[in-house]
Amino acid sequence: MIACLLIPGFELRAALRACPRLALVPAALAPEAGEEPLLGPVTAAAEAAGVKPGMRLGEALATCPSLVLVERDPAAVEREWEEALRRLEDAGFAVQPVEHGVVVFETRGVERLYGGVQPALERALAAVGSTWDPRIGAAGRRFTALAAASVARSGQILIVAETEEKAFLEPLPLSLLPLTAARYAELEGLGLRRIGELAQLPRGAVAERLGAEGRKAWRLAHGGRKARVRGRKPAVELAEVLAFPDAVANELTLRRALGSLLERLLARPERAGRPFRKLALAARLVDGGSWRRAVTLRDATAEVGRLRAALGPKLAELPAPIIELRLEAVELAEHTGQQLALVEPAGEEADTRLREGLRQVRASTGTGSVCTVVEVAPWSRIPEARALVVPRDV
């Protein structure tokens, strides 16, 4: 059975850890700088006052003048989410994080350990902790599990039997499907409100009207594909932190601090001589917020000078004085050095550069972004059956 653990408004909850008293007053996560002024998740008090997530900032402040805007804290979100995942992994669940606040896992491996599905899911809730108000949905398919978690109450475990999945999904609102706002409006205009109403339409008609997005939504309305959950491999923490006694904004001091962090990170034995491919620079701001920038290097390197040149300019983007600077190794290269040849074979240099370029692309855009075309039935009369695009290691 696939289970989905959901923590609504995780980003707001993580940001509120620093000032828990705001959880009891009307508060909302501030819009992202440079983005459309739309509110993030809101507290229960704000919701009671008529403020809704996704509302325009001006409208929200007019509705509830006492609304407090909570600054985004990406570093805290990352840290708290990683801790929650680790607690689940410690309890024996092979987790696959979907996004902050949403994680899926299979119960099959731990059912015997805890004596059934229900006790295993209770253990998962306990592992995350009741302070986060987690809820769990479980079903034979991933989308049904997510839908069950979305309608469950805080601390509730909602298990949907495979035979009841269709009946369970039918009365749920269309907003559970991953569609754009324009698509919802289009469907509402057509008089569709429930998942069951979309599921009753012919697949071809939905695909013709709404395109690939509609086809996916129609498939999900029928429960979605039966895909297995692939547990992540736990990450190893490789980071160095420097806390300042007073707030620092001076670029020279910041660059010196970065140099010191780089030296400490390079000296870490866990690196085993491997150069860095991707690094992240994070800072805690004096006003309580946080800041984070990730940098993918053109060539994986462990040279201090090159690392300084890549990371240094990012310090100029700091929006306020900081009280803590943190340097994280996000990805390491797999090699420890490069074998030089007296006479390079023809084409070797181009090949090496191409591979390095592909590794850089993969590091910055994520796994599955570098693919190879594999011919499977080049003789087929059906064009899409002739070849597959398969993700590859580089």
Added chain:
Amino acid sequence: MVADSGSARAGRSAGRLNAPRPALVETGFDGAPRVVNRELVTLVREEWRVVDRWWTDEPVDRRYFEVVLESGRNVCVYRDREERCWFTQNA
């Protein structure tokens, strides 16, 4: 956090090359496309049928058209007779 190098395998799933994409097509009296994705068709260069996998649960019955649009683009579209809708594809 340093991602485990083995985790590259986690996101593996093969996709189809030249997968068909839904298209908005208006047809003439003979069933040939007249407008494709809101662009006028100036010439139908070729037309052919693909009937395959009729012995399976997912039979293929398509009427392909290679057309030239007003902008000069060459596009391949087909009418799926099973799903009764139009798709574009690099055939």
